[in-house]
Amino acid sequence: MPLLKLSNQHYLTLKALNIFGAFFLIKYSMEKSNKEYYCVMPWHGAFYTTVGTAPCCSFSHLSEEKPITFLKGEELAEIKRSMLNGRVPKQCQYCDDQEKRGVNSTRITYQRLAESLEKRNQITIRRDLDFNYPEILEMRLSNLCNMACRICSPNWSNKLGKELQQNPNLLKYYKADRQAAELIIKNSVDPLFQVNDETLAEIYTIAEHAKHLFFTGGEPTIHKQVIDLLDHLIELGLAGEKSLQINTNCLAINPQILKRFSSFLRTMISVSIDGIGAVAEYQRYGTKWQQIDDNLKLIGDMKNLKNQDFNVYDGPVSVDMHLALSSYTVLDLYNTMEYYLKLYDEYKFTLTINTVLFPSQLNLKYLQGEARRRAKSQVFFSIDLLKKRAAEDFVFARFIGNSINQLENILISLESNDLNGYEYDQFVKYTLNMDELRDQSFESVFGFNLKN
Numbered sequence: 001m002p003l004l005k006l007s008n009q010h011y012l013t014l015k016a017l018n019i020f021g022a023f024f025l026i027k028y029s030m031e032k033s034n035k036e037y038y039c040v041m042p043w044h045g046a047f048y049t050t051v052g053t054a055p056c057c058s059f060s061h062l063s064e065e066k067p068i069t070f071l072k073g074e075e076l077a078e079i080k081r082s083m084l085n086g087r088v089p090k091q092c093q094y095c096d097d098q099e100k101r102g103v104n105s106t107r108i109t110y111q112r113l114a115e116s117l118e119k120r121n122q123i124t125i126r127r128d129l130d131f132n133y134p135e136i137l138e139m140r141l142s143n144l145c146n147m148a149c150r151i152c153s154p155n156w157s158n159k160l161g162k163e164l165q166q167n168p169n170l171l172k173y174y175k176a177d178r179q180a181a182e183l184i185i186k187n188s189v190d191p192l193f194q195v196n197d198e199t200l201a202e203i204y205t206i207a208e209h210a211k212h213l214f215f216t217g218g219e220p221t222i223h224k225q226v227i228d229l230l231d232h233l234i235e236l237g238l239a240g241e242k243s244l245q246i247n248t249n250c251l252a253i254n255p256q257i258l259k260r261f262s263s264f265l266r267t268m269i270s271v272s273i274d275g276i277g278a279v280a281e282y283q284r285y286g287t288k289w290q291q292i293d294d295n296l297k298l299i300g301d302m303k304n305l306k307n308q309d310f311n312v313y314d315g316p317v318s319v320d321m322h323l324a325l326s327s328y329t330v331l332d333l334y335n336t337m338e339y340y341l342k343l344y345d346e347y348k349f350t351l352t353i354n355t356v357l358f359p360s361q362l363n364l365k366y367l368q369g370e371a372r373r374r375a376k377s378q379v380f381f382s383i384d385l386l387k388k389r390a391a392e393d394f395v396f397a398r399f400i401g402n403s404i405n406q407l408e409n410i411l412i413s414l415e416s417n418d419l420n421g422y423e424y425d426q427f428v429k430y431t432l433n434m435d436e437l438r439d440q441s442f443e444s445v446f447g448f449n450l451k452n
């Protein structure tokens with residue numbers, strides 16, 4: 001049975017709905033000290049990928065059983081019994097570790113979501129052992145993608161899969177998702193993964209009962225299985241009772257897709273923007289920046305149209321800019337933050353920042369020399385920019401605190417002398433290797449040479 005690997009794609013999920021994370025961390029850590037260890041996901045959640053099923057994305061084991069068989073099966077029942085008896089299931093260790101480190105976990109994120117669904121009378125939080133359809137679904141139905149980002153892996157982008165098939169020497173850079181990468185090379189299989197028809201038919205049934213649908217990818221907006229499922233729910237008249245959460249790189253956004261999104265009761269769009277202009281085109285390979293910029297305006301206009309009487313968090317459409325901060329994107333962070341503030345001024349997008357941990361050579365804490373000096377200065381001035389805006393704008397100050405904290409922690413790690421020569425060496429080799437393959441140039445994008 002495959003083990004779920006925790007990678008950059010995993011923490012893309014953890015960013016969701018964490019604006020009040022600290023508050024909930026305290027609240028639910030206190031609850032945990034009571035008799036049971038409760039998490040809503042075994043009762044109310046399901047996570048579907050091309051290789052298996054689990055209650056959520058942080059669960060350390062993916063079952064190969066069909067979705068409905070899994071929901072009725074002994075593994076899930078045992079998880080529920082363990083929790084009700086106050087034991088942390090071993091598959092939930094990641095959440096427990098996160099909380100012990102004082103970090104917002106998937107458990108807390110989804111507890112908040114379930115409570116907000118309950119407040120709107122969409123669900124009743126349960127503790128029984130009966131079979132019920134889950135109301136919170138996260139789906140990664142394919143690795144089909146129109147980009148080949150340097151921070152991603154073939155497991156989540158078929159374009160990276162094709163590149164790996166043509167250049168097997170890149171395997172050494174995909175340590176976190178090595179199993180899938182090896183399979184792609186060895187079998188020469190088509191690097192496009194998607195759920196099979198039998199599984200999809202069960203997901204349709206489950207989605208009809210669900211109240212919150214969350215699509216990541218790959219790039220869900222270009223995946224026919226996703227679009228067909230949305231259309232199915234719209235045609236049945238069920239979209240108006242469900243919330244939709246979707247992660248997108250924005251390249252394929254168009255008015256037809258946005259019309260589908262806006263058919264749902266609430267729509268939460270997370271736009272992945274790690275850098276702007278040439279930096280975006282370099283890191284998020286396949287990006288056409290002008291197209292992204294235009295599409296962000298389309299999304300923003302849709303948000304403003306639907307949210308006329310609502311504030312930044314609370315409208316029928318909310319948009320969050322998600323920034324994955326890597327050894328590349330940190331080098332132009334200030335420009336990216338200035339761009340983000342324009343999106344905030346015009347459309348009231350929120351901001352979430354995550355640090356890239358995998359591939360490990362792109363973890364910015366390993367930067368050295370001129371790159372480290374630049375990263376420090378970019379982070380320092382970005383914090384200053386965000387703090388100044390927070391001092392002028394109460395609404396902005398309410399949600400930007402997490403991002404400022406993230407950046408302050410990054411600055412502390414960059415100021416330490418804890419250097420890792422091996423990882424930096426890997427970063428330089430990876431950069432030069434990819435530059436050659438893709439006919440790109442780090443130096444022309446960032447204005448200095450990595451050997452400095």
Ligand code: SF4
Pocket residue numbers: 039040041042055056057058059060091092093094095096106107108110
């Ligand atoms: S505790 Fe964490 S890993 Fe376990 S089911 Fe809940 S969210 Fe998933």
